[in-house]
Amino acid sequence: MRKKFNVTKNLRKIIFNLNQYTAGRSIEEISDKYNLDPSRILKLGSNENVLGTSLKAKKAASEALKKVNIYPEVTSDKLASKISKIYKLKNVGVVVGNGMDHIFEMLARIFLDNGDETIISVPTFSCYELCTIWAGAKPRFIPLIKDSYQLNVKKILSLISKKTKIIFICSPNNPTGNLMKAEDIKTILESTNKIVFLDEAYIEFGGKTLVSWIEKYPNLIIGRTFSKIYGLAGYRVGYAFIHKSLQSYYLNSITPFVVSRPAQAAAFAALDDNDFVKKSIKMAKEGREFYRREFSKAGIKFLHSDANFITIDTLPLKAKVVAIRLLERGIIARDCSTFGFGGDKLLRITIGTKEQNKKVLQALLICLNSG
Numbered sequence: 563m564r565k566k567f568n569v570t571k572n573l574r575k576i577i578f579n580l581n582q583y584t585a586g587r588s589i590e591e592i593s594d595k596y597n598l599d600p601s602r603i604l605k606l607g608s609n610e611n612v613l614g615t616s617l618k619a620k621k622a623a624s625e626a627l628k629k630v631n632i633y634p635e636v637t638s639d640k641l642a643s644k645i646s647k648i649y650k651l652k653n654v655g656v657v658v659g660n661g662m663d664h665i666f667e668m669l670a671r672i673f674l675d676n677g678d679e680t681i682i683s684v685p686t687f688s689c690y691e692l693c694t695i696w697a698g699a700k701p702r703f704i705p706l707i708k709d710s711y712q713l714n715v716k717k718i719l720s721l722i723s724k725k726t727k728i729i730f731i732c733s734p735n736n737p738t739g740n741l742m743k744a745e746d747i748k749t750i751l752e753s754t755n756k757i758v759f760l761d762e763a764y765i766e767f768g769g770k771t772l773v774s775w776i777e778k779y780p781n782l783i784i785g786r787t788f789s790k791i792y793g794l795a796g797y798r799v800g801y802a803f804i805h806k807s808l809q810s811y812y813l814n815s816i817t818p819f820v821v822s823r824p825a826q827a828a829a830f831a832a833l834d835d836n837d838f839v840k841k842s843i844k845m846a847k848e849g850r851e852f853y854r855r856e857f858s859k860a861g862i863k864f865l866h867s868d869a870n871f872i873t874i875d876t877l878p879l880k881a882k883v884v885a886i887r888l889l890e891r892g893i894i895a896r897d898c899s900t901f902g903f904g905g906d907k908l909l910r911i912t913i914g915t916k917e918q919n920k921k922v923l924q925a926l927l928i929c930l931n932s933g
């Protein structure tokens with residue numbers, strides 16, 4: 563007789579350590595739950611670009627739709643070489659992925675074995691932990707320095723061992739918003755030959771990229787995305803700068819055709835839309851300034867941000883409580899409890915347009931002051 567199917571016996575052991583990824587809430591979900599008009603909901607919980615998408619990108623994508631019966635370029639080479647040309651770096655290549663999230667999957671595939679370790683400064687973006695666990699490796703967490711949210715370089719260096727494969731750094735960091743000090747990143751790179759993955763998903767909004775450092779430090783890989791500054795989160799395009807000596811190994815391991823034809827076309831065209839990029843940066847800068855000024859006046863504790871979001875400290879209230887109160891008013895912000903490591907007092911808000919920021923401020927003043 564056929565034996566009964568045993569679910570748990572078929573799964574890899576590490577799968578039991580995983581929980582489903584917690585994404586920002588959607589407009590549909592919140593309008594259903596709170597019986598709100600979807601057109602009045604402000605979606606400010608996922609750091610998307612509230613200005614929408616570059617028109618040039620949209621046009622290119624709809625043109626590409628005419629050829630979706632044909633496979634796209636296998637590793638998005640045209641897009642990769644356009645990005646390379648912009649940066650003019652000799653020994654540095656560009657690899658493209660299905661969002662930066664796919665680049666993390668590739669890191670796990672290429673670098674991590676069972677029993678290896680990664681070092682992650684927390685609170686931060688959860689995908690570094692996820693890709694470590696997928697590979698059967700172990701994440702070692704080091705809290706960012708209290709209040710400044712900077713890297714604890716001494717601790718990071720003291721945790722490096724034979725087992726260490728990747729040190730993850732996020733700058734500007736999600737969810738705290740601050741750039742990490744370049745001299746700290748340099749100290750780490752000067753002290754180790756382990757892979758250092760620097761996540762620059764938000765760098766365009768207020769920082770200076772360290773891409774040129776890869777020439778000197780071949781162990782440095784820098785991740786970027788089209789989801790934020792280019793407003794292409796729905797198309798899923800990310801990329802990484804990687805030393806030429808590693809690039810062919812990366813490309814040999816990649817899943818073919820991971821970026822769809824319209825997505826490659828949209829990203830390619832978005833690179834030419836400097837006006838859209840400038841507008842997006844201006845909006846983030848002005849929004850941060852507005853919030854800094856108003857939060858200071860109102861006595862709301864906030865973290866310094868160099869990104870397209872700003873994070874407040876909700877104590878003595880829990881961030882979760884404030885997030886629910888905002889949802890009831892049609893504002894989706896991100897309760898950072900799921901980030902762990904002190905995130906339960908942090909509420910992250912994507913910078914919006916002037917009108918949106920004013921609405922958020924008014925709602926926050928009510929939600930933070932109602933006991």
Ligand SMILES: Cc1ncc(COP(=O)(O)O)c(C=O)c1O
Nearest residue numbers: 661662663687736763787789800
């Ligand atoms: C720090 C950071 N890195 C990477 C990503 C993922 O980017 P992508 O949309 O390209 O997968 C995000 C998304 O929110 C992020 O906050």
